[in-house]
Amino acid sequence: xxxxxxxxxxxxxxxxxxxxxxxxxxxxxxxxxxxxxxxxxxxxxxxxxxxxxxxxxxxxxxxxxxxxxxxxxxxxxxxxxxxxxxxxxxxxxxxxxxxxxxxxxxxxxxxxxxxxxxxxxxxxxxxxxxxxxxxxxxxxxxxxxxxxxxxxxxxxxxxxxxxxxxxxxxxxxxxxxxx
Numbered sequence: 001x002x003x004x005x006x007x008x009x010x011x012x013x014x015x016x017x018x019x020x021x022x023x024x025x026x027x028x029x030x031x032x033x034x035x036x037x038x039x040x041x042x043x044x045x046x047x048x049x050x051x052x053x054x055x056x057x058x059x060x061x062x063x064x065x066x067x068x069x070x071x072x073x074x075x076x077x078x079x080x081x082x083x084x085x086x087x088x089x090x091x092x093x094x095x096x097x098x099x100x101x102x103x104x105x106x107x108x109x110x111x112x113x114x115x116x117x118x119x120x121x122x123x124x125x126x127x128x129x130x131x132x133x134x135x136x137x138x139x140x141x142x143x144x145x146x147x148x149x150x151x152x153x154x155x156x157x158x159x160x161x162x163x164x165x166x167x168x169x170x171x172x173x174x175x176x177x178x179x
Contacts, residue, residue: 051119054095055169055171065083079140125144125146143172147166
């Protein structure tokens with residue numbers, strides 16, 4: 001009887017001491033990797049949407065602020081192109097917190113403490129249209145195209161320095177005549 005109890009106890013002890021199956025460890029590692037990559041992707045998508053919205057807001061605001069008042073009463077959106085450019089640059093600097101980064105067409109946004117680059121904005125082209133022949137049916141508009149460079153944060157230690165996601169964008173203002 002005692003021998004049977006000892007055998008039973010030994011079987012119970014051996015079951016509780018079982019090693020963790022290596023396939024579960026690999027599966028957990030792959031799951032954590034996919035979770036980290038997914039979180040980085042969500043961050044990049046949200047940042048892209050925020051930056052594109054801010055650039056669109058900058059262009060629309062610049063046009064609205066640059067409409068000459070003496071023509072506004074006649075429902076004509078006459079705008080000084082140089083004033084629009086100044087307003088866009090002021091918006092980038094003051095509202096978005098961008099600073100020049102090397103070249104004239106590259107702007108950088110740093111974290112609040114200034115230690116970490118959040119993103120780099122590269123403006124490739126700014127097209128102004130509707131400024132030459134302004135009537136009551138035409139509206140001035142701006143088309144801005146460029147690239148947003150978002151530095152990789154997940155597994156950055158294993159990648160070459162300066163590795164970033166590059167996201168192209170193109171926005172066009174949607175201003176209309178002010179009544």
